[in-house]
Amino acid sequence: MEVHFIINEKSGSGNGRKVWSKLKNQLNIKFFEHITQFSGHALQLSKSISIEFLKRNEKALIVAVGGDGTIHEVINGIDPQSKLYIGFVKAGSGNDFSRTFQSFETANDIEQFLKTPSGSKMDCGQLVYFEEARKFVNNAGIGFDAFVTLKASHSKIKRLLNKIGLGKLSYGFSTIIALFTFKRFNVEVEVDGNLYNFNKAWFVTVSNQPYFGGGMKLSPDSKPNDGELEVTIVNNLTHLKLLLLFVTVFFGAHTKLTAVTQFKGKTFHVRVSDPLYFHTDGEVIGSTNASLTYQIIKENWICVDNNRKSTQIIEI
Numbered sequence: 001m002e003v004h005f006i007i008n009e010k011s012g013s014g015n016g017r018k019v020w021s022k023l024k025n026q027l028n029i030k031f032f033e034h035i036t037q038f039s040g041h042a043l044q045l046s047k048s049i050s051i052e053f054l055k056r057n058e059k060a061l062i063v064a065v066g067g068d069g070t071i072h073e074v075i076n077g078i079d080p081q082s083k084l085y086i087g088f089v090k091a092g093s094g095n096d097f098s099r100t101f102q103s104f105e106t107a108n109d110i111e112q113f114l115k116t117p118s119g120s121k122m123d124c125g126q127l128v129y130f131e132e133a134r135k136f137v138n139n140a141g142i143g144f145d146a147f148v149t150l151k152a153s154h155s156k157i158k159r160l161l162n163k164i165g166l167g168k169l170s171y172g173f174s175t176i177i178a179l180f181t182f183k184r185f186n187v188e189v190e191v192d193g194n195l196y197n198f199n200k201a202w203f204v205t206v207s208n209q210p211y212f213g214g215g216m217k218l219s220p221d222s223k224p225n226d227g228e229l230e231v232t233i234v235n236n237l238t239h240l241k242l243l244l245l246f247v248t249v250f251f252g253a254h255t256k257l258t259a260v261t262q263f264k265g266k267t268f269h270v271r272v273s274d275p276l277y278f279h280t281d282g283e284v285i286g287s288t289n290a291s292l293t294y295q296i297i298k299e300n301w302i303c304v305d306n307n308r309k310s311t312q313i314i315e316i
């Protein structure tokens with residue numbers, strides 16, 4: 001089986017380059033190396049590789065080396081009919097994908113996998129907005145979290161911190177700044193046909209797996225192969241309490257707060273009146289007040305089993 005690595009050397013403030021160089025030196029297999037040259041390149045690469053193998057009617061292994069943004073692009077590029085195996089080597093700053101989905105840690109893991117390839121089909125979320133659709137593997141949402149991500153990626157502090165390998169701290173700075181500039185909003189959330197209204201929301205996030213924002217256990221009950229998504233609405237909290245929520249959320253303790261509402265479902269419609277930033281897997285798409293639809297889809301790609309690791313994923 002052919003093995004194609006798609007590498008984002010810029011992930012994790014340059015950690016991608018280090019991780020790849022170490023892995024590459026240890027690999028004793030034939031492989032193809034594709035280094036991303038620009039944002040969006042991983043999507044183009046996985047698209048062309050998956051179409052090629054669909055034509056050939058052959059399986060292949062694509063390994064994304066990077067962070068959540070890289071795996072997000074790879075999944076969005078893959079032809080929905082493609083039966084490729086998808087693996088991941090974490091090299092980003094947050095790496096939420098690898099906290100739940102299986103991933104490779106060493107060259108040996110990949111070599112062992114190739115001897116007896118196995119894996120599972122996973123749930124994937126899909127956001128539909130205007131006439132567009134975007135898939136997500138971790139989560140997607142609207143409001144404060146997208147606003148912070150956008151502020152962090154545009155901040156001069158991030159560029160400075162990136163240079164010294166501390167890019168992740170920029171989210172802390174941006175969160176504090178965003179707390180004083182972000183306006184809470186009215187939102188209607190429709191969960192499989194049932195309507196709920198919130199009038200001082202901070203954010204609405206739809207999750208396919210528990211982790212969010214680099215290790216925060218926002219949606220503890222989410223499982224990426226149970227055929228359902230979970231929506232979390234954080235509403236009616238003071239600024240100070242929102243900061244405290246970001247502490248409790250690392251342990252999943254926030255779910256007991258009355259300000260946190262969660263629902264399970266297959267289709268959610270989220271409607272806001274004023275334009276707000278929205279994201280999929282932490283990649284900010286833009287700002288909108290159009291209705292957003294989040295739904296569960298199942299595709300043909302197969303998430304690798306790393307036989308060395310005990311699985312945290314439930315079998316159905």
Ligand SMILES: Nc1ncnc2c1ncn2[C@@H]1O[C@H](COP(=O)(O)OP(=O)(O)OP(=O)(O)O)[C@@H](O)[C@H]1O
Nearest residue numbers: 011012036037038039067068069070092093094095
């Ligand atoms: N050659 C490149 N130059 C600039 N940006 C790139 C390049 N290749 C990929 N990117 C972009 O880098 C961004 C960050 O990648 P990624 O999310 O994988 O790393 P990260 O942000 O460090 O990790 P995490 O999302 O897990 O915190 C993505 O939006 C991707 O589109």
